[in-house]
Amino acid sequence: MTSVSISKRLQTIARYCPEGARVADIGSDHALLASYLLVKGIASFVIAGELNEGPFQAAKKQIHTLQVKDRASVRKGNGLAVLQPGEADVVCIAGMGGQLIVSILEAGKDKLEGVQRLILQPNVGEEAVRLWMIENGWQLIAESILQEDGVIYEILVAERGNPTLPYEGKDRTQQELLRIGPFLWVEKSEVLQAKWLHEHEKWQKIIVQLKRSDKPEAAERIKEIEAEVKWIDEVIACLRTDKQ
Structure with missing residues (x-):
């Protein structure tokens, strides 16, 4: 073989x-x-x-x-x-x-x-x-x-x-852990940080593009994305702090 x-x-x-x-x-x-x-x-x-x-x-x-x-x-x-x-x-x-x-x-x-x-x-x-x-x-x-x-x-x-067992007893909600991964959240690896940094960068670029738009729905979409970016910022901060 x-x-x-x-x-x-x-x-x-x-x-x-x-x-x-x-x-x-x-x-x-x-x-x-x-x-x-x-x-x-x-x-x-x-x-x-x-x-x-x-x-x-x-x-x-x-x-x-x-x-x-x-x-x-x-x-x-x-x-x-x-x-x-x-x-x-x-x-x-x-x-x-x-x-x-x-x-x-x-x-x-x-x-x-x-x-x-x-x-x-x-x-x-x-x-x-x-x-x-x-x-x-x-x-x-x-x-x-x-x-x-x-x-x-x-x-x-x-x-x-x-x-539901993997999602219990964590400092994040089940909905958040569905996105992050309950085991990955506990491990807090550098690769997980890199993933969410990439997500942050992606959304920031989309905000820049939307700000150039004169469509009325653009402003509402920017608000939604800014809320997402704020959540990602918090996730990244926790990943960095808890890993230190």
Whole structure:
């Protein structure tokens, strides 16, 4: 079996996969994570799901090079439609927007029967994913935030349980922690600071653009954004103070 090189982002996801698990990677990005899990002896079986023909063929080719046909299945289909209930212990969905991840989970709820763990990496819209977990009985058990090639990624790990537990006993409201991440808030890493500094900068640029507008709704929008910026300022200040 050949070696497989993957990004730091995918390595972090792989660390959350329990040894011996049957892992389904939905939107598998050429089956790189699935291949790595097999090569490292982490997964006992992998399912790589792809929606489009090009990535589907690329994933098949990647798995074929490993010569592990008995431990891998590459399938073409939409989201969790590639799964049968009870055939995966872990579902990974990475590299998509949070709203798309939520729609995939919502559309395939029946396929989550028997799934013990979700490992989700939204590119944006993490709040929507955390909210879906709460509304559907999935308890967030771990979070990671990392920066790679100038891009910040958040990885959310959940199992069935008490979905509000991670948000209890914190010095921020549940609504705030849905945005920040309850475990990330406790950890207060430099990468989390960098994320919110970037958000601050983004909104400040939008304010500058809006101030050039003569549209009547611009003034109201500026007020809304200034309130958001004020909240972000407070979050950043707490991250810095508590970390010192």
